[in-house]
Amino acid sequence: MIDIHEQQQRYWQLLHQPESLYLLYQAQDVEHFVALMADFLNWPELNLEQMLAFIALQQQGFIPNLARFSQVWFPFRYHAQTKAISWVPVFQRLSKPFLEDDICDARRGLLASFIQPQTLLEPLLSQRESLPTINPNLMIFHWSRCGSTLVSSSFSLLKTCRVLSESMLCSDVMHHDAWPSSLTPQLVDLCLRLQGRLRPDECELVIKWNAWDLACWPMLLELYPNSRVLCLMRHPRDILASHQREAGMHMAGRVKAVFPYLLPLTESTYAEPNLDVFRMGVLHGFTQQTAALYQSSRCILMDYQQLNALKPSILSAILDWPLAEEDIEHWQHHWRFDVKRQGQLFVPMVPAQSTLLNESQTISWQLLLNAYEQLLQPLAREKNHDAS
Secondary structure, X not given: OOOHHHHHHHHHHHOOOHHHHHHHHHOOOHHHHHHHHHXXXXXXXXXXXXXXXXXXXXXXOOXXXXXXXXXXXXXXXXXXXXXXXXXXXXXXXXXXXXXXXHHHHHOOOHHHHHOOOEEEOHHHHHHHHHOOOOOOOEEEEEOOOOOHHHHHHHHHOOXXXXXXXXXXXXXXXXXXXXXXXXXXXXXXXXXXXXXXXXXXXXXXXXXXXXXXHHHHHHHHHHHOOOOEEEEEEOOHHHHHHHHHHOOOHHHOOOOOOOOOOOOOOOOOOOOOOXXXXXXXXXXXXXXXXXXXXXXXXXXXXXXXXXXXXXOHHHHHHHOOOOOOHHHHHHHHHHOXXXXXXXXXXXXXXXXXXXXXXOHHHHHHHHHHHHHHHHHHXXXXXXXXXXXX
16 A cells, blocks of 8 residues: 655655656666656556656645755746746756757756656745855846857856856746836845856856846846946847847847837837837847946946957956966867857858838937947947057
């Protein structure tokens, strides 16, 4: 006779035991996985159907001991309707250009297929202080298509550095307006303590935010006042051309409510909304946020053309991040390749020829161009000062 209560206790203990979970992670076939589960649960007759039914019943009301649970389980998705988060087992070092790619790899194994914990987010706040604090060495903000992936992936080459590149979990929690504004910073910090928890061989943390997270820079800088901050921008013409080829989420309506600086869509309130003008409005929002961030004296501002001409050793000097000769060599080799197309040499895109703009687009374009050129002025002054 099976004592289900005993099996439940064994199951929750199992989810907090890295060594046992690693054995499940290494299981090569379903039969081996079920046999391991039968052993861990002390359930000799356990079969696949019973295991699946049993696991499905364990989801409700699960509140893990985060200090141990997060040694293996990694939160990766936020469910806005239920305010819950999903977890995936991560045993390998984060190394891909985007965090979502690492998560996709982690979800391929049998362990991640059979055991998929979900927990409500808010009840976990009481355990936030039990987790190691995080102090990001560098936070990267950007307008998208500005070279941020090259910079963040360069730090991934450093074996002691953990890189969180565009965490959708943190972004979705941060922008969910159902949370009280006083609670949001604590929730974001909780998510980052979980995702940015350093492994024994890691001692630095780099966070590259999603483009639309630029709107949240005041809160993030208040949370992590000792973090160095890099903000990357690029000529709007080139960004728009890139998004015409393949549009990012924030250029398809994702950030309508994030930026209060959207340009007027048209001169006539009765005219049809225009996608190009909307995208210009998003970029105009980026320019306004970047200007405020730069004026706060808390960020290093860099244009794509500057980054494109930099040597890795110069960038490390600018960031005050000393690198060994071996690391510099790795960076130099890395910078020759397209980080988004593995194995391909990097070839700069030739900007597309400007298409004809109607009158309302021309107004929006001029406002955007003026805002961008104003941001270039302090960079030009700094360059002249350095040259003298």
